[in-house]
Amino acid sequence: MPEQAGIITIHQMRLHRCEGCLAACGRQRRATPLSAIPRTIPRTRVLQRARRGPYTQTMSKENCLKMETPPTPPDNEAPPMPWFGMDIGGTLTKLVYFEPRETNRRELDKETEVLKNIRRYLTRNSAYGKTGRRDVHLQMDNVTIRGRRGTLHFIRFPTSEVGAFLQLARSKGMADLVNTIYATGGGAYKFEEDFIKEVNMRLSKMDELDALIAGVLFVDCMNAQECYYWAPPDEQAVHTHVTDSPPYSEAALSLYVRKPFDFSSPYPFLLVNIGSGVSVLVVNAPDDYYRVSGTSLGGGTFLGLCCLLTGCSSFEEAIALAASGDNTTVDKLVRDIYGGDYARFGLPGDLVASSFGQMCSAERRAKVSRADLARATVVTITNNIGSIARLCASNEGIERVVFCGNFLRVNPLSMKLLSYAMSYWSRGALKALFLEHEGYFGAVGCLLHLDSKVHRRKQAEAATADR
Ligand SMILES: Nc1ncnc2c1ncn2[C@@H]1O[C@H](COP(=O)(O)OP(=O)(O)O)[C@@H](O)[C@H]1O
Numbered sequence: 504m505p506e507q508a509g510i511i512t513i514h515q516m517r518l519h520r521c522e523g524c525l526a527a528c529g530r531q532r533r534a535t536p537l538s539a540i541p542r543t544i545p546r547t548r549v550l551q552r553a554r555r556g557p558y559t560q561t562m563s564k565e566n567c568l569k570m571e572t573p574p575t576p577p578d579n580e581a582p583p584m585p586w587f588g589m590d591i592g593g594t595l596t597k598l599v600y601f602e603p604r605e606t607n608r609r610e611l612d613k614e615t616e617v618l619k620n621i622r623r624y625l626t627r628n629s630a631y632g633k634t635g636r637r638d639v640h641l642q643m644d645n646v647t648i649r650g651r652r653g654t655l656h657f658i659r660f661p662t663s664e665v666g667a668f669l670q671l672a673r674s675k676g677m678a679d680l681v682n683t684i685y686a687t688g689g690g691a692y693k694f695e696e697d698f699i700k701e702v703n704m705r706l707s708k709m710d711e712l713d714a715l716i717a718g719v720l721f722v723d724c725m726n727a728q729e730c731y732y733w734a735p736p737d738e739q740a741v742h743t744h745v746t747d748s749p750p751y752s753e754a755a756l757s758l759y760v761r762k763p764f765d766f767s768s769p770y771p772f773l774l775v776n777i778g779s780g781v782s783v784l785v786v787n788a789p790d791d792y793y794r795v796s797g798t799s800l801g802g803g804t805f806l807g808l809c810c811l812l813t814g815c816s817s818f819e820e821a822i823a824l825a826a827s828g829d830n831t832t833v834d835k836l837v838r839d840i841y842g843g844d845y846a847r848f849g850l851p852g853d854l855v856a857s858s859f860g861q862m863c864s865a866e867r868r869a870k871v872s873r874a875d876l877a878r879a880t881v882v883t884i885t886n887n888i889g890s891i892a893r894l895c896a897s898n899e900g901i902e903r904v905v906f907c908g909n910f911l912r913v914n915p916l917s918m919k920l921l922s923y924a925m926s927y928w929s930r931g932a933l934k935a936l937f938l939e940h941e942g943y944f945g946a947v948g949c950l951l952h953l954d955s956k957v958h959r960r961k962q963a964e965a966a967t968a969d970r
Pocket residue numbers: 591592593594595596688777778779780801802803804805806818819908909910911912942
């Protein structure tokens with residue numbers, strides 16, 4: 504996969520002038536060498552993890568010890584149900600709802616028809632109106648928050664529909680029960696007044712990157728199968744580019760298999776959140792991280808360009824088109840320029856030299872299919888994110904690169920391309936990791952706010968102020 508330094512945005516980084524020139528530049532010039540990561544987890548450990556129920560707690564893990572989620576007895580000062588965490592992002596709003604497993608006597612006495620109706624409405628449907636969806640396959644049972652056991656439900660709708668959500672909240676009587684929602688994402692600021700005006704709900708705001716990290720660590724700790732990677736059939740062949748078919752072809756990528764990854768000793772890791780735009784974070788500990796880079800070429804760019812180029816009207820349609828396309832009719836490959844490999848600098852002929860480079864020819868434009876354009880768009884955006892992530896990781900001396908965000912939803916093509924890119928360009932030193940709950944971590948992090956010291960401190964402050 505080619506480096507595309509021309510369109511990357513790197514902050515606070517020492518850039519190597521000749522990134523990608525693996526053969527010519529020699530050791531001193533290359534990105535910081537990384538020690539080999541332990542690529543094989545002991546088999547027994549993998550099996551132990553796999554045998555556990557999908558969402559059983561693994562409280563002994565390092566992450567969990569550092570988080571505030573011990574299985575404490577139910578606490579009477581907890582906020583009244585229902586409990587939500589909300590992430591109002593640039594494209595999608597994510598709502599995580601905690602459904603308690605048991606309702607205590609105090610709550611039973613107080614439980615209103617409204618509360619029961621809300622629970623039934625949220626948990627018995629998987630579609631809400633035209634655009635709201637519950638990701639039933641992501642549901643997490645047996646989760647403990649603030650001493651309460653229950654189920655997490657994962658719901659999303661387009662942020663453009665926040666108005667419709669507020670109307671629904673009003674019609675379901677939610678506004679009478681909930682006066683504060685824990686919210687993150689840019690929309691928590693942008694729509695704050697609408698929440699007050701429309702449904703008289705206050706938004707208790709949490710920073711989106713704080714929430715993201717808290718959510719990742721919590722969900723990984725609760726779900727033994729959360730973290731995984733895509734393994735090529737022959738890892739050695741990937742590092743040396745000795746494959747039978749071009750790395751971007753469906754034939755080559757279809758051989759990748761999903762495998763669990765033990766993320767119990769995660770630090771340090773690079774977290775690459777691919778939402779509308781992209782944020783890259785270096786995470787050293789649960790409360791020690793910084794944003795090292797970002798790019799405006801993210802999931803929103805992919806969808807926007809795809810709609811423009813192919814006339815498609817949804818993310819799902821764009822991804823389905825891309826799955827059946829061939830980017831080599833759109834992109835200019837190294838062999839289109841060299842007639843073969845550019846061996847001196849280690850660039851195989853079938854790597855993309857110039858994304859969309861063939862589209863300056865009217866003749867080629869006339870022949871290209873919508874599917875090819877969609878695939879070239881995915882490959883372009885993914886390669887660029889892969890390049891930025893790799894540069895950040897090597898600059899920071901980090902081996903594990905965790906990708907999340909809804910751009911990866913139903914998008915194995917990008918995950919496999921990122922896996923290939925990380926591995927190939929680092930000669931196997933970098934590992935691309937993925938998380939099952941892709942875009943929901945910010946909302947989960949917000950929900951955990953209920954559980955945090957910050958929340959208790961805020962409550963205490965509010966009580967003092969009232970006196
Ligand atoms: N159903 C969908 N509708 C729109 N975009 C989607 C959908 N599913 C996945 N996506 C992708 O996810 C991106 C948004 O990711 P997300 O992590 O939710 O970010 P944000 O918080 O910025 O909304 C979109 O730009 C698009 O690429």
